[in-house]
Amino acid sequence: MFGRYSFIRETLPIVGFAAVYLLFSYWFESSYYKLILTLVPIWATMGLAWNLLSGYSGLVSFGHASFFGLGAYTTTLLLVKFGITPWIGIPISMVVGGLSGALIGWPTFRLRGHYFALAMLAYPLALLYVFEWLGYQEVAIPYKRENGLAYMQFGDQFGYVVTATLMMVAAMVLSRWVELSRFGLALLAIKQNEAAADAVGIDILRAKLKAIILSGAIAGAIGGLYAIVLLVVTPPSVFGMLTSAQALIVTLFGGVGTFWGPVIGSVILIPLSEVLHAELGHILPGIQGVVFGFAIIGVIIAAPEGLFWGIRDRFMPVPSRRGRDTGTSKVPEAASMHRTKPAADAPVILRVCNVSKNYGGLKAVQNVNFDVPKGAIFGIIGPNGAGKTTLFNLLNGFTPLSTGQIFLDGQDITGLRPNEVCRLGVGRTFQIVRPFMRMSVLDNVIVGAISANENDDMARQQALEAIEIVGLADSVDRLANSLTNKELRLMELARALAGKPKLMLLDETLAGLGSGEVEDLLHVIRFIAARGVTIVIIEHTMQAMVRLADTFLVLDHGAVIGLGEPADVTKDPKVIEAYLGKKWANRA
Amino acid sequence: MGELAIITENILQALAAGLLIGCIYGLMCAGLGVIFGVMRVINFAQGDFMMLGMYSAYYLATSFGLLAVLGPFFGPVAAAIITGPILFIIGIFVHRYLVTRVTGVQVAGLEGEGHFAQLILTLGVALVISNGALIFFGSEPHSIRTPLSRTAWEVGPIFGDAVSIFINKARLVGAAVSVLVAFGLYIFVTKFRFGKALRAAADNPQSATYVGVDVDQAHRIAFGLGIAITGVAGGLVASYYPFQPYVGIEFVIVMYAGVVLGGMGSIIGAFWGGLIIGLVQQMSTLILPTQLQNTAIFIVFLLVIFLKPQGLFGRNAERT
Incomplete structure (x- = not known):
């Protein structure tokens, strides 16, 4: 999917859809239906805004009403207080939405999962009361008798349908571009495994901020238009729970994580709820809520990821998942033999100085020192709980050190974030695989x-x-x-x-593999080393390691208890004791 | 002296009101805490189930005649308590036929472990319940009117004879019942075998399965229990607060703020969280205009989330 963006090919279906939608809308006479037809693209755009952050990055936001409401009030107040036309007001709303996205996102991105979702819930509701307190309980858009067009007041309701549809098209094109860009790929990676994304060099905070700024800008702009269309803003109508919920519902109903989702959801749900309200509302107040509620419950049970994915899975099934099993790896065996051990005077690529990590009273890693020469395969061994993975987490920046320093090629990398360490040339794998x-x-x-x-x-x-x-x-x-x-x-x-790492940290890459598979992996690792990449590998199974590594570092209870050639280290009584207990150490 | 006395009186009055309302908030938060703690599902319909609890208590007290039979003291209390089992059954059904479709093993392969589906499902349930209630019960506000709702006990005069506090009787009864019910929940969860199974299912569903806990059943009971507890709290609120079918949304925020404050996953923490929310809400009226009462809640809520995201009583369970 990535890297094959062709503007024309991607934009054509969107423009085509918009054209059909406008032709269809033009057909309706009643201004009430035209209002509904305006609301459809408005909520589709709001859904697209929500999807841009939550759908792609997986950070569920209950707070998109903040951006929507700020946008609505910006456009309205600019017009009411300063006579500034919405043609300028809506772009300003867009800026306000983007800025508030940055302001809200920057502190809130420290939180994850449910905490993020719930914190986001608080912002629009706090704003709601603030705007009531400021005295903006109800602000009406003044009617401009002459020169209405200059103030976005169209003689025919159809003008709003067109404006809203154009904004939807812009949001769709932007969303599609994001889906296909490296930025979108980064968001997708964050959604699936944040730690792994960090470790492969994605600046997580930056990607999230970029997403929330774009998302807030879209929501702000469409909020501004919403105010102009409805002619009046009240805090509950723009900051209320329902605004955030509506964005969420159209997207989740239509399909999350695709730009068609919010559009599909909005095209179906908005007319349904409005028509029900108009036809039955006076006999059974609330009937539209009940039907609406049942509709989304029904769809979500049938297609938990939304209509788009449900339909796609039914009519375009993903090719069989367990298709070809390639069996053996195809590394040329001879190639892996070309590797030579680094010379004694080889330059040091990784220097670890007095590194310690304490968790309260627990010394997970204590005072570890070692140098890794360029081109080496450096094995770190030790029994379970010896602190091996903690040491890796310190090396690539997942966990801050308590004391000590780490140098890569002479450069101090202590305290850098994983993505920064990665971009300096340190790759890593995980003990428990973290694929996307x-x-x-x-x-x-x-x-x-x-x-x-x-x-x-x-x-x-x-x-x-x-x-x-x-x-x-x-x-x-x-x-x-x-x-x-x-x-x-x-x-x-x-x-x-x-x-393109200079150094790779491999965390128990051999864990859980059969002996034949271990051999394949060993070949690949040797082959990578032969290409000039220095390898630091953690294992607790000695057997394979003795044949792979040039040097062993033995950790026990967070401290180094042995360092040297594999053959020597494995004979060291201290090491045998750590692995097997005192009894065995005496026999050896 | 006169001015100081007024200030003291205002502070004590807000403190008393905050404590009483806080206890009832605490109970509703404990109900949500059971669901959130055990299932890790954000249930948006919790406020609407509470609204059902309010109507249930209202009709039990009035049409069913509990008020006439048991009098203004025990009538509303009995109505609120009986609401518990009724909502428990509703909760069990909602879980059995709806929630279970989007939680647990069924959604293991979905994006975000089915969180998206859970959100929209509970939003759907919330819409159906609140609008259904509008059809059945109408839009005019109800409340269980008893002489208690309108009268207060006077504490004092204290500090000489300038200061005295008035304590609304209905709120006091509600607070007392809340504390008792919350205490009962605490005993159930910590001392009883099934309560321990619930906590095991919350802690680590997979391991709980291995030691023979039926996690699906545990979730079902937790869902029913959580809704029942919140429903009882709703029944108690109904005795002093006028409500209508859309009242749920006002409280869903209070509940989530309380649960996060207390530390997600800690049921008793949720009670304390609710209590703090009640106190903050009432105390804020001393310095802030009434419209900003709820803004104060959100600010405290955000502060806690940023400074101590694991909550005041929670543990940090996240691993790298």
């Missing part, structure tokens, strides 16, 4: 390549090369969730490799 499950192998690896490559085609090329190296070339189009454990491990290697 619903992305193809290729897209998974491209995510690893985008931070190292300015150019999208280069990123793609780099990713394909990395996939070739680990021997997954036959599986590029398979979804990550259809891969075997070994293939996932290989894919993680490729993802780390695609960022």
